[in-house]
Amino acid sequence: MLMPIMKTLEAQKIVLASSSPRRKEILEKIGLKFDIIKSNFEENLNKVDFSSPLEYVKETAKQKTLEVARRIYSKPVSPPDLIIGADTIVTLDGDIIEKPSSVEHACQMLSRYSNRTHTVITGVILVTPNKNAIQESSETGIDCKFKLHTFHDTTEVVMPDLPTNVIQHYVESGEPMDKAGGYGIQGLGCTLVESIKGDYFNIMGFPAHKFAIELLKLYSKQN
Amino acid sequence: MLMPIMKTLEAQKIVLASSSPRRKEILEKIGLKFDIIKSNFEENLNKVDFSSPLEYVKETAKQKTLEVARRIYSKPVSPPDLIIGADTIVTLDGDIIEKPSSVEHACQMLSRYSNRTHTVITGVILVTPNKNAIQESSETGIDCKFKLHTFHDTTEVVMPDLPTNVIQHYVESGEPMDKAGGYGIQGLGCTLVESIKGDYFNIMGFPAHKFAIELLKLYSKQN
Numbered sequence: 001m002l003m004p005i006m007k008t009l010e011a012q013k014i015v016l017a018s019s020s021p022r023r024k025e026i027l028e029k030i031g032l033k034f035d036i037i038k039s040n041f042e043e044n045l046n047k048v049d050f051s052s053p054l055e056y057v058k059e060t061a062k063q064k065t066l067e068v069a070r071r072i073y074s075k076p077v078s079p080p081d082l083i084i085g086a087d088t089i090v091t092l093d094g095d096i097i098e099k100p101s102s103v104e105h106a107c108q109m110l111s112r113y114s115n116r117t118h119t120v121i122t123g124v125i126l127v128t129p130n131k132n133a134i135q136e137s138s139e140t141g142i143d144c145k146f147k148l149h150t151f152h153d154t155t156e157v158v159m160p161d162l163p164t165n166v167i168q169h170y171v172e173s174g175e176p177m178d179k180a181g182g183y184g185i186q187g188l189g190c191t192l193v194e195s196i197k198g199d200y201f202n203i204m205g206f207p208a209h210k211f212a213i214e215l216l217k218l219y220s221k222q223n
Numbered sequence: 224m225l226m227p228i229m230k231t232l233e234a235q236k237i238v239l240a241s242s243s244p245r246r247k248e249i250l251e252k253i254g255l256k257f258d259i260i261k262s263n264f265e266e267n268l269n270k271v272d273f274s275s276p277l278e279y280v281k282e283t284a285k286q287k288t289l290e291v292a293r294r295i296y297s298k299p300v301s302p303p304d305l306i307i308g309a310d311t312i313v314t315l316d317g318d319i320i321e322k323p324s325s326v327e328h329a330c331q332m333l334s335r336y337s338n339r340t341h342t343v344i345t346g347v348i349l350v351t352p353n354k355n356a357i358q359e360s361s362e363t364g365i366d367c368k369f370k371l372h373t374f375h376d377t378t379e380v381v382m383p384d385l386p387t388n389v390i391q392h393y394v395e396s397g398e399p400m401d402k403a404g405g406y407g408i409q410g411l412g413c414t415l416v417e418s419i420k421g422d423y424f425n426i427m428g429f430p431a432h433k434f435a436i437e438l439l440k441l442y443s444k445q446n
Contacts (some may be wrong), residue, residue, distance in 0.1 A: 001383075001389055001414040001415060002414060003388075003389055003392030003393055003396070003411075004386075004388050004389060004392060006392070026413070029409075029410060029411065029413055030411070030413065030414060031411060160224075160432075160436070163227075165226075165227050166224055166226055166227060169226030169227060169229070170226055173226070185423070186252075187252060188226075188252065188253070188254060190249070190252055190253065190424055190431040190432070191224040191225060191253055191431050191432050191434070191435035192224060192432070193422070193423075193432055194422070194432050195420065195421050195422060195432075196419065196420075196421070196422075196423060197418065197419075197420045198418050198419070199416070199417070199418060199419075200408070200416075200419060200423040201413055208413040208414050209383075209413070209414050209415070209416055209417050209418075211414070212414035213383070
């Protein structure tokens, strides 16, 4: 979908504010060129403070991205044209499921998915320069120097009955440990997923289609 | 899902009867080791002879795989433990859509998908030795020396409005030309797909989950 604005994007400075190799892979697939600046935000928001898993993932994505944006915009150099940040969670029965903390935790997560449908939500933040504010006095706070554009996407994932030995073998492979939700649909975990409804790339950690649509909107507004 | 029988599979001789790089990638993702023997079957079955696109793709998959199986089983050496063959088509309004024959054809295909849901079907054939027949007299025909296990999977793909310039730019990238249905969801085409319902890997050309389930069934029967 981005092909008509690809020439514009190629000439821009873009930063991915995430260390996820999956997000890097998806943005490269789309054809973007970008630098990676990892967020130092400690992902420790109190889940009980949020009315829903969606509100939690949106706020975590925002805080992760803001930390990178503030660091960049506090420097006396031209900021990038676009900073992209995101956070992904799995939700089931209203619970928020992130990365497993141990092998046992990964096994527990996967047992919960057995014969059920869970939901993957990614919150995405796009940061662009607030051109008016940059030209204003230096008294303006850093946050006034940029604008946030936020959206999210959800995908449903159906898993079949997952026998205990399948879960154990899978967790032993090591694949679940660095993944939100405790599995990688793009890896060995591909056979664990019976069916999905929504954007596949959202499960990997970044909603490719919606990103393209939102970016097109953003750039048509700017031009 | 295959982890519990992975040791058995690792000790076996497996052949993929397809030259599709996507099928190779998916089987490698699953963890299989295999040789590739391309089918010489000319994919020229007459579409009007079939009662439905499903019947057509099942028969094409069968003929492609049989050509490889007959070639292998006619040699005086031990046949592989498993031959895997497949064929994938897109279907829309009852029509069968395969690889585009030209740039114009690719543009026409993609225009048809605009604001619509189309269906991807993959027919899969698993070939295993018929151990009783092999021990019988040499008068038995080649086809009696093996058994076919067949299944298929379908996935629905929703595309948004695809503007003409998006289609043109995408076709110019060259990506559609070697793909059944004229797009690659795993490549630059990832942003063209709003949503899917079913197995993502089936759209790439091989239904990873259903393959694992059917293989588990087949091996539990054998043991």
